[in-house]
Amino acid sequence: MDxxxxxxxxxxxxLLLASILGDEVVVFEEHGKVGRPPHCTGLVSLSTFRNxxxxxxxxxxxxxxxxxxxxxxxxxxxxxVVLKLSEPVVKLDRVRIEELLANIATSKGALIKVNHVVxxxxxxxxxxxxxxxxxxxxxxxxxxxxxxxxxxxxxxGKVIEKLVGAQxxxxxxxxxxxxxxVLTSSKLTRFFGWLISxxxxxxxxxITRKYPSIKLKYLLKTAVKxxxxxxxxxxxxxxxxxxxxYPRLIPYLGNVFALGDAxxxxxxxxxxxxxGAVRQVMAISKSFNPPKDFNKLKYFRLMLTTVLxxxxxxxxxxxxxxxYGTYDSLIRSLIxxxxxxxxxxxxxxxxxxxxxxxxxxxx
Ligand SMILES: Cc1cc2nc3c(=O)[nH]c(=O)nc-3n(C[C@H](O)[C@H](O)[C@H](O)COP(=O)(O)OP(=O)(O)OC[C@H]3O[C@@H](n4cnc5c(N)ncnc54)[C@H](O)[C@@H]3O)c2cc1C
Numbered sequence: 001m002d003x004x005x006x007x008x009x010x011x012x013x014x015l016l017l018a019s020i021l022g023d024e025v026v027v028f029e030e031h032g033k034v035g036r037p038p039h040c041t042g043l044v045s046l047s048t049f050r051n052x053x054x055x056x057x058x059x060x061x062x063x064x065x066x067x068x069x070x071x072x073x074x075x076x077x078x079x080x081v082v083l084k085l086s087e088p089v090v091k092l093d094r095v096r097i098e099e100l101l102a103n104i105a106t107s108k109g110a111l112i113k114v115n116h117v118v119x120x121x122x123x124x125x126x127x128x129x130x131x132x133x134x135x136x137x138x139x140x141x142x143x144x145x146x147x148x149x150x151x152x153x154x155x156x157g158k159v160i161e162k163l164v165g166a167q168x169x170x171x172x173x174x175x176x177x178x179x180x181x182v183l184t185s186s187k188l189t190r191f192f193g194w195l196i197s198x199x200x201x202x203x204x205x206x207i208t209r210k211y212p213s214i215k216l217k218y219l220l221k222t223a224v225k226x227x228x229x230x231x232x233x234x235x236x237x238x239x240x241x242x243x244x245x246y247p248r249l250i251p252y253l254g255n256v257f258a259l260g261d262a263x264x265x266x267x268x269x270x271x272x273x274x275x276g277a278v279r280q281v282m283a284i285s286k287s288f289n290p291p292k293d294f295n296k297l298k299y300f301r302l303m304l305t306t307v308l309x310x311x312x313x314x315x316x317x318x319x320x321x322x323x324y325g326t327y328d329s330l331i332r333s334l335i336x337x338x339x340x341x342x343x344x345x346x347x348x349x350x351x352x353x354x355x356x357x358x359x360x361x362x363x
Contacts, residue, residue, distance in 0.1 A: 004291030013260025013277035014142030015101035022108025035098030039240030042092035065198035123254025155258035166212040166239035167205030174230035184328035242271035
């Protein structure tokens with residue numbers, strides 16, 4: 001294994017980092033192709049997308065839609081709350097972006113080894129893959145939400161819950177108006193869903209703890225009625241696991257560094273991890289002088305606000321949920337209070353914005 005740095009996992013975070021470190025790295029990916037099987041919706045704020053662009057040169061060819069607001073709707077009532085966004089949220093083509101990142105990484109000399117499952121990583125940089133041990137000066141664990149290796153090395157922080165996200169991509173004769181609708185329901189507990197209408201298609205999905213396929217079928221039936229959708233065909237059904245938890249400020253042990261979902265750099269409500277992974281890769285690219293020289297203090301300083309933001313938003317969400325019980329009762333209470341428009345929400349730091357707006361409202 002002739003490269004000094006190993007990246008375990010050729011998903012979004014691993015490939016983003018590989019596209020920057022290039023010749024220094026080998027990426028081990030357990031699947032036969034990068035970007036597959038697809039699992040993610042691909043929503044990020046425009047500024048996160050711009051950061052991806054700055055880091056990699058990837059442009060708008062990966063953008064499938066721009067949206068200026070989120071409509072939050074309880075399926076039990078007719079009304080909804082509109083969250084106006086401070087900047088558009090963009091929907092990325094997740095398979096395409098990973099393919100492009102892999103191309104950039106290989107064109108810069110990185111080796112991407114597909115069908116290579118890493119079964120063990122040690123703090124000294126030893127990596128066990130296909131019964132062979134490779135030794136590396138730095139190992140980035142970008143294994144995603146499986147957390148198999150990062151939990152073992154105690155690198156991922158504190159997991160609160162592991163959820164499942166499931167989605168239908170539908171081609172429609174008749175679609176709702178283009179937009180992002182966030183859905184709650186009094187019938188489905190510990191749940192929220194989303195409907196994204198774009199380009200003659202509807203992406204309908206949900207995040208839940210149990211029985212995702214039964215709940216997804218129920219959601220489809222309800223959404224078809226509620227939004228008057230006429231479905232032509234189901235293009236695909238896909239999804240994956242989503243972790244919610246508190247990230248570690250320094251996800252580092254010996255020569256091993258956790259990245260992306262493996263470091264629990266995920267947002268508090270959606271479990272979305274693209275924002276956190278981009279922040280981490282930006283901080284790594286400024287504080288790492290490959291192959292060995294990692295300025296941990298600089299990384300710590302660069303990541304402090306992001307980690308504290310994620311941390312405090314998770315706390316805030318727990319507090320809100322312990323008061324309201326479910327997302328649905330929260331939305332219905334807002335509707336009852338006559339709150340229909342919440343202005344200027346930052347998609348990546350939405351809860352902090354809600355808190356700031358509430359404080360402004362009360363003072
Ligand atoms: C339904 C759903 C919707 C989502 N929507 C959004 C969204 O709208 N916005 C957002 O920001 N985030 C979203 N997310 C979360 C987002 O997909 C993840 O945060 C993101 O993919 C994390 O990237 P990653 O590289 O850390 O992990 P992954 O993308 O999961 O990549 C990990 C890679 O590591 C490989 N791997 C794992 N273990 C090993 C091993 N031992 N050896 C070799 N390879 C290994 C896996 O095969 C995989 O390719 C969603 C997730 C789901 C499930």
